[in-house]
Amino acid sequence: MSSPPERPRYPIPATRLDEIDRRILELLRANSRMSYTDISKEVGISRVGVQARVNALSESGVIERFTLTLRPDKIGLGASAFFLVEVEPPRLHEAAERLAAEPQVTEVCRLTGPSALHVRALFADLDEMDVFLQDRLYPIAGVVRVDSQLLSKRYKY
Structure with a gap:
């Protein structure tokens, strides 16, 4: 045995x-x-x-x-995205709070270096992500730049 x-x-x-x-x-x-x-x-x-x-x-x-820990794909959330959001320094806290209040956002972290936020969000598909970017993220006061990356494979849960 x-x-x-x-x-x-x-x-x-x-x-x-x-x-x-x-x-x-x-x-x-x-x-x-x-x-x-x-x-x-x-x-x-x-x-x-x-x-x-x-x-x-x-x-x-x-x-x-x-x-x-949920498996997003098992509950209809097929697009997991990470955003590096550069924000004007005086507006960093306000932007972080606005992003944290969004239902698709699962994590908001402040990074060292220039005023940057690391944001993770889950979406049903890329169309929903695009609506989030256009209607919710880009209009936040102080947002200067957004880099987006999609999760392609998760190795550790």
């Missing part, structure tokens, strides 16, 4: 966390639905101990939220 395959390990920096906390985070990162009982078996402490640690990690802000 063979043993089950080892779970993927994701390195968690050794900042303020002990080895048990880091291992709990690695397990939750690989499967956020993993039960406290299963985690307790993996890390060698009680289920109640795991729950207390997860609660403490959440309350301290180490765990920001629990999420799920």
